[in-house]
Amino acid sequence: MGRAWKYGDNVDTDVIIPARYLVTGDPNQLGPHCLENLDPAFPTGHKPGDIIVGGRNFGCGSSREHAPLAIKGAGVPCVIAVSFARIFFRNAINIGLPVYESPEAAAGISMGDEIEVEAGKGMVLNRTRGEQYAIRPLPPFMQELLDAGGLMARLTQELAREHVGNMGNGGTT
């Protein structure tokens, strides 16, 4: 359970993590600057476990994977929004940050509400208001990627298979 930090439409990756910080890929260094250009209260006021709630087109703009990394580094376990920009959505799944589409949740949740995500049940619970909202299931392929630990876990498996295959061919590549 965490508090909701509620924002509007088109939260872009430049406000999630400004370019001046893109000199590291370390979530722990990016996290403290997450959302500082959008809401100066967030970096100092949020606690690990708090959840970001956005409107339409969350994560639009630059392809910087530093954006979901910064959110992860800030200790935010997931993002809920009406919709996500394509590259941000893909990046988030690839690095293992769950992102949930729920127009109902985005409409019902206010800044500071206590909320809880029950991903297995496809539900967001709003403890402050006693409401619950459905989240759209991820496409099966993306759910599998997330369950497998992200795209790099898949690459490691593929490389291992390839290695075994090459051994069978006498070790040549």
Added chain:
Amino acid sequence: MGMTLAEKLLAAKLGRPVEAGELVEVPVDLVMGNDITAPVAIHAFEAAGATRVFDPDRVALVASHFVPARDASSANQTSIMRRFALAHNLRHYYPEGTGGIEHTLLPERGIVVSGDIVVGADSHTCTYGALGAFATGVGSTDLAYAMATGRTWFKVPETMSFMYHGQRQPWVTGKDFILHTIHLIGDDGALYRSMEFSGDAVGQLPMEDRLTMSNMTIEAGGKVGLVLPDAITEAYERDRALRTPHFLTPDPDAAYVARIDVDVSRLEPQVAFPSLPSKTRPLSDVGDVPLDQVFIGSCTNGRLTDLRIAARLLQGRRVAPNLRLIVIPATQDVYLQALQEGLIEVFVQAGAMVSAATCGPCLGGHTGVLGAGERCLSTSNRNYVGRMGDPGAEVYLASPAVAAASAVTGRITHPAEILGEEVA
């Protein structure tokens, strides 16, 4: 049912028909990363245990964003990229001084060609759609996977058709077409979709203007922004293409989720107001907007034709008092050509600062970052809060012609005004 251009491009690579909504894994012709995104990808690549790139001739790494190094941290990032590029013997590694902004460089040098499937770890990878290539931005992890395997996965996008008709007015460019289009459909109007640009007015646009249009596809949320290849494409690629281009066109009975017609004959130069590219107005509705800075450059409008238009307007004129004009040719080749044509001299005589090729101020990196309360007109692609520096700064987007005219007067200005022409 016929296929759209996006479907055709994926189908050609897979050797079978595809249809919107289907998930496909496709071989890629080229993968690309830059000094911000590649280091994260290289870390992931190595952590996953990968030891070789799928093809050293098809991985392009370009130092573009924080070059020359802005500080010690960014120098460390470019070092990571250099080490990797040299270790893997990459054919298309462009360190500082050899290339420039990747999205200008790759088409200019024929490294990307019509018919290609390209993923690049930069959102403006969609620029190459102007050649009729399925090119889209991804993050660093997707780049790492594609570098290792030569493959990526896509959901085949639905396609929106945009038909541009009519004779454009003087001073109206591809930048104005795309700003107006983003205004029509909104910042997520093409989310997950392919934007297919056609019609006689696009057919008459030079390749540079088409590249500008495809470049800003992402500002409407689009996955790819495709222009149908034609004689202009062929002429552009003739002496550049390093591989054989493949010209594909949509089927006449292709299925589109939307068809939007734009009459450009009455379109004015467009200006996007802070802080979204969709907040675009025709120039006659802009009013009095005094400026502190004008930036001409970026992957959107830092090409030779852009600099020629700007120089034509700045020739024999001076930048307004108390205004900074920053001009950044997008690549070394653009810079050299501009030098040989005398454009750089025009800029310097006018009081502009000219810098080496870099993305620089577009993303608030360096060489022209804005302070609190400052107002900038930029030829780049994004005017988000804090994009070019302080979150209290304002960014307006327009074409190089409007930018140059505005630099002379110190407020957002129609190019015809400073030439004493009648404003159409």
